[in-house]
Amino acid sequence: NAGVTQTPKFQVLKTGQSMTLQCAQDMNHEYMSWYRQDPGMGLRLIHYSVGAGITDQGEVPNGYNVSRSTTEDFPLRLLSAAPSQTSVYFCASRGSGGALNEQFFGPGTRLTVL
Amino acid sequence: ILNVEQSPQSLHVQEGDSTNFTCSFPSSNFYALHWYRWETAKSPEALFVMTLNGDEKKKGQISATLNTKEGYSYLYIKGSQPEDSATYLCAFIDNFNKFYFGSGTKLNVKP
Numbered sequence: 631n632a633g634v635t636q637t638p639k640f641q642v643l644k645t646g647q648s649m650t651l652q653c654a655q656d657m658n659h660e661y662m663s664w665y666r667q668d669p670g671m672g673l674r675l676i677h678y679s680v681g682a683g684i685t686d687q688g689e690v691p692n693g694y695n696v697s698r699s700t701t702e703d704f705p706l707r708l709l710s711a712a713p714s715q716t717s718v719y720f721c722a723s724r725g726s727g728g729a730l731n732e733q734f735f736g737p738g739t740r741l742t743v744l
Numbered sequence: 745i746l747n748v749e750q751s752p753q754s755l756h757v758q759e760g761d762s763t764n765f766t767c768s769f770p771s772s773n774f775y776a777l778h779w780y781r782w783e784t785a786k787s788p789e790a791l792f793v794m795t796l797n798g799d800e801k802k803k804g805q806i807s808a809t810l811n812t813k814e815g816y817s818y819l820y821i822k823g824s825q826p827e828d829s830a831t832y833l834c835a836f837i838d839n840f841n842k843f844y845f846g847s848g849t850k851l852n853v854k855p
Contacts, residue, residue, distance in 0.1 A: 663843065672748075672833065672847035673788075680841070688842060720787065729776040729837035732790030 631656050634736035636721050642742045643711040651706040651739050653721030661724045662704040663688070663733075664696065666717040673720065679704055680728070711743045746770060748836045750846035757824050758854050764820045765849040767834030771815035776837040779808055779819055782848065783830045791819075791832075824853040 637652045655662065663678040665688075675688030679698040693715060695707040704723075708715060721736040749768045757763050769777065776795045780788040792801040797812040805822045821828055831848040838844070 661841075665843075665845075670847060673835075673843075673845040675843050678842070689844070728841045729778070729843070730793060730795060732793050733778065733780075733843075734790070735787035737787055 636736035659723035748846040754850040769836035
């Protein structure tokens with residue numbers, strides 16, 4: 631199993647550009663989440679999904695969109711990048727049973743917005 | 745905004761020392777608490793999933809306790825080794841299955 635994979639690993643954008651961060655898992659997990667990690671602030675939940683076709687907002691959803699058309703994939707879209715979105719982004723998944731199961735993280739995407 | 749606080753922020757110990765850190769969280773709407781180990785340049789890895797008040801979990805020399813009534817969890821490392829150097833994160837999960845992470849305790853174990 632590849633586990634949770636994320637692409638790209640690094641990305642530099644200009645203010646106003648849009649892009650999609652890709653996330654995929656091959657563990658047949660129902661739950662998937664996107665987090666951002668900023669210095670001194672820990673991981674903050676952006677959006678999450680409890681299954682295909684179902685998404686919900688986390689703590690810091692503004693400026694991001696998600697969709698979950700398949701169990702495997704959970705892309706994160708930045709609509710119009712801003713310098714405040716410079717961060718490291720982590721995707722994570724866990725199985726049925728939600729928070730009663732451990733969460734598996736991808737390797738992260740480091741995004742810089744100029 | 746829901747606050748999950750971890751203390752201390754950082755800790756420097758000698759090899760062989762035992763150490764512990766604290767995760768404080770709201771005592772209402774509790775569903776679960778997770779502990780993660782996060783090595784530099786890697787992704788967080790789950791250590792423990794805790795759900796019941798009074799839970800105690802152990803993995804090797806690392807153990808954790810949970811008090812949901814007063815809103816805290818302790819992580820203990822007995823006989824720290826240099827390979828235990830990492831940031832230890834806790835996450836509070838509410839009844840809506842939302843995760844709230846603390847900012848972590850960075851442990852450095854000197855040989």
